Amino acid sequence: MKRLSILGSTGSIGMQALDVVRARPEAFQVVAMAAGGQLDLLTEQVREFRPQLVSMGRREGARELEERLRGFPVKICYGAEGLAEVAAYSETELILLAVVGAAGLVPALTAIRAGKDVALATKEALVMAGALLTSEAAARGVRLLPVDSEHSAIFQCLEGGGRDALKRIILTASGGALRHVPKARLASVTPEEALNHPTWNMGKKITIDSATLMNKGLEVIEARWLFDIDVKHVDVIIHPQSIVHSLIEYVDGSVLAQLSPPDMRLPILYALGYPARFEHAFPTLDLVRVASLTFESIDRERFPCLGFAYQAVEMGGTAPAVLNAANEVAVELFLAREITFGQIPEVIEAGLGEHRPGDGGSLEEILAADREVREHLSRTYRGKGTHIS
Numbered sequence: 001m002k003r004l005s006i007l008g009s010t011g012s013i014g015m016q017a018l019d020v021v022r023a024r025p026e027a028f029q030v031v032a033m034a035a036g037g038q039l040d041l042l043t044e045q046v047r048e049f050r051p052q053l054v055s056m057g058r059r060e061g062a063r064e065l066e067e068r069l070r071g072f073p074v075k076i077c078y079g080a081e082g083l084a085e086v087a088a089y090s091e092t093e094l095i096l097l098a099v100v101g102a103a104g105l106v107p108a109l110t111a112i113r114a115g116k117d118v119a120l121a122t123k124e125a126l127v128m129a130g131a132l133l134t135s136e137a138a139a140r141g142v143r144l145l146p147v148d149s150e151h152s153a154i155f156q157c158l159e160g161g162g163r164d165a166l167k168r169i170i171l172t173a174s175g176g177a178l179r180h181v182p183k184a185r186l187a188s189v190t191p192e193e194a195l196n197h198p199t200w201n202m203g204k205k206i207t208i209d210s211a212t213l214m215n216k217g218l219e220v221i222e223a224r225w226l227f228d229i230d231v232k233h234v235d236v237i238i239h240p241q242s243i244v245h246s247l248i249e250y251v252d253g254s255v256l257a258q259l260s261p262p263d264m265r266l267p268i269l270y271a272l273g274y275p276a277r278f279e280h281a282f283p284t285l286d287l288v289r290v291a292s293l294t295f296e297s298i299d300r301e302r303f304p305c306l307g308f309a310y311q312a313v314e315m316g317g318t319a320p321a322v323l324n325a326a327n328e329v330a331v332e333l334f335l336a337r338e339i340t341f342g343q344i345p346e347v348i349e350a351g352l353g354e355h356r357p358g359d360g361g362s363l364e365e366i367l368a369a370d371r372e373v374r375e376h377l378s379r380t381y382r383g384k385g386t387h388i389s
């Protein structure tokens with residue numbers, strides 16, 4: 001029985017992870033959970049999974065939760081400290097980090113410093129502080145297990161073939177909701193259009209990131225750190241069916257791929273169960289029904305955000321943290337209809353352009369860079385654009 005803490009239990013990944021636990025109750029036990037503001041759902045989850053420790057985003061929420069769970073054997077905490085307490089909980093063997101965005105960085109570091117293996121969905125943490133997190137993990141013998149389907153695929157391929165003769169990694173991208181939207185109309189698509197993802201049902205932030213392809217940019221940086229590879233050797237191609245989750249190529253030209261239906265419960269199960277593989281009743285692959293797998297190159301002009309990710313890695317130090325913060329601000333503004341879809345790259349470029357990268361060696365420096373760019377971009381863009389209906 002593996003004892004788990006799930007950070008972000010009320011989100012898309014968190015709920016699918018709980019589905020995995022439901023499917024294999026003899027293999028996994030949830031001992032701690034953390035969520036933001038979804039009180040009703042968290043209350044239900046606590047009643048069903050009976051964790052010993054729970055954290056909510058805010059104090060008022062935690063009080064209300066306490067009220068609802070009166071007499072229940074659970075400790076309730078809140079805020080950033082609560083999140084850290086769940087991340088370092090002594091009864092936990094494996095942390096599933098699935099809070100969205102920069103809020104995941106401190107809990108990631110806290111879990112690693114507490115010597116806990118981390119199943120990592122929150123790619124933003126690794127983008128912001130890849131050097132710090134991977135060096136701390138290596139120093140403590142902590143495993144960072146990928147949850148992203150692409151990185152799970154690469155991880156599984158490398159388990160099979162080893163990495164000595166690895167030449168390159170090829171990440172696949174579905175192309176997001178706007179793959180067929182004519183370039184001339186792209187700048188003015190609505191949040192509803194951009195949120196309508198063809199193959200994956202995910203949280204709002206990552207769905208917009210998929211539409212801009214910034215998600216793939218963040219994944220290039222994630223791959224750089226998870227697999228210790230120069231981004232020169234990380235390529236991206238479009239694969240609309242989301243069946244081939246990624247590929248690796250060896251120096252002799254041999255290519256290995258991992259395939260499965262587009263269902264996040266599968267990479268989640270692999271990360272939670274690693275190194276064991278578990279049978280399950282989730283849908284499995286029927287290649288005859290899929291019938292055709294297609295691949296296309298990416299139009300980098302149409303999707304400039306991907307290029308910004310490579311640029312940020314080139315700049316080094318705190319630049320990837322700035323890229324991440326600028327993107328989070330841009331997505332928030334777009335969802336609030338304060339900027340157009342076409343302005344998302346402009347906001348990110350402005351963030352990166354203004355930034356003088358520090359070496360990014362410490363958490364404090366990374367968090368300061370994150371804060372600065374958010375303040376700067378909010379001042380420049382918030383409440384300034386035409387309100388878009």
Ligand SMILES: NC(=O)c1ccc[n+]([C@@H]2O[C@H](COP(=O)([O-])OP(=O)(O)OC[C@H]3O[C@@H](n4cnc5c(N)ncnc54)[C@H](OP(=O)(O)O)[C@@H]3O)[C@@H](O)[C@H]2O)c1
Pocket residue numbers: 007008009010011012013014034035036037038039056057083098099100101103121122123124147148149200201202203204205206264
């Ligand atoms: N969804 C996918 O299929 C998918 C695939 C690959 C990778 N990922 C990555 O996984 C992460 C989560 O994505 P998602 O789609 O699951 O996001 P989501 O549906 O928006 O869920 C985010 C979760 O984080 C919680 N949260 C947010 N801020 C918090 C805070 N300050 N303190 C505590 N909890 C907080 C939310 O709580 P409340 O809802 O209660 O406020 C929710 O449980 C992202 O980094 C994403 O890139 C997601």
